[in-house]
Amino acid sequence: MPCSLKTIYYGQPIEDGIVTISRAAGTITYPAKFVLVAASNPCPCGFLGDPVKRCHCMPGQISQYKKRISGPIIDRIDLHIDLPPVQVEKLTGKIQSESSKIVKNRVQKARDIQTRRFKKTNMVCNSDLSTKVIKELIPLSTKCQTLLRQAVSTMHLSARTYYRTIKVARTIADLEKEQNVSVSHVAEALQYRPKEENW
Secondary structure (H helix, E strand, O other): OOOOHHHOOOHHHHHHOEEEEEEOOEEEEEEOOOOOOOOOOOOOOOOOOOOOOOOOOOHHHHHHHHOOOOHHHHHOOOOOOOOOOOOHHHHHOOOOOOOHHHHHHHHHHHHHHHHHHOOOOOOOOHHHOOHHHHHHHOOOOHHHHHHHHHHHHHOOOOHHHHHHHHHHHHHHHHHOOOOOOOHHHHHHHHHOOOOHHHO
């Protein structure tokens, strides 16, 4: 069944994990649960903020470039990470880093914690949590709540981002095998939100 881009509200499949297409002949729903991984340059020339090469883009060009991705989509991406240019030394040298097997084991242990947490529900992992369930299953200390309230004010977080940040903080705590979400977990989750001047 062909459909135009106007048929789908882009953000909803990310939220609900399904795509519903309506036509005169009827309505059909497709599964659409996925992990969105995206990358972009900081500006049209790609050198904004580069410590070595100078950016030649005009402020208006940079602003227009960043507006190509809508705010609601940016809002739904939980982890935003700035990657500096790779230095030649790192390309040619021998870098000691964790193996994929070690990382996989750490992630699996966190997923096992979540499986136990949700064994009496139809949820699988933290990303499945609704706003109501977040309030029930992720209690936050007064200090955590204060930090989040400050972030809402200073970083202009939406209600959606507020709750998505809590889910990320809960996942960070799971990776550290911590029973409760602490201030450090919330602070780290907030660091993964895009800076206001960047979008």
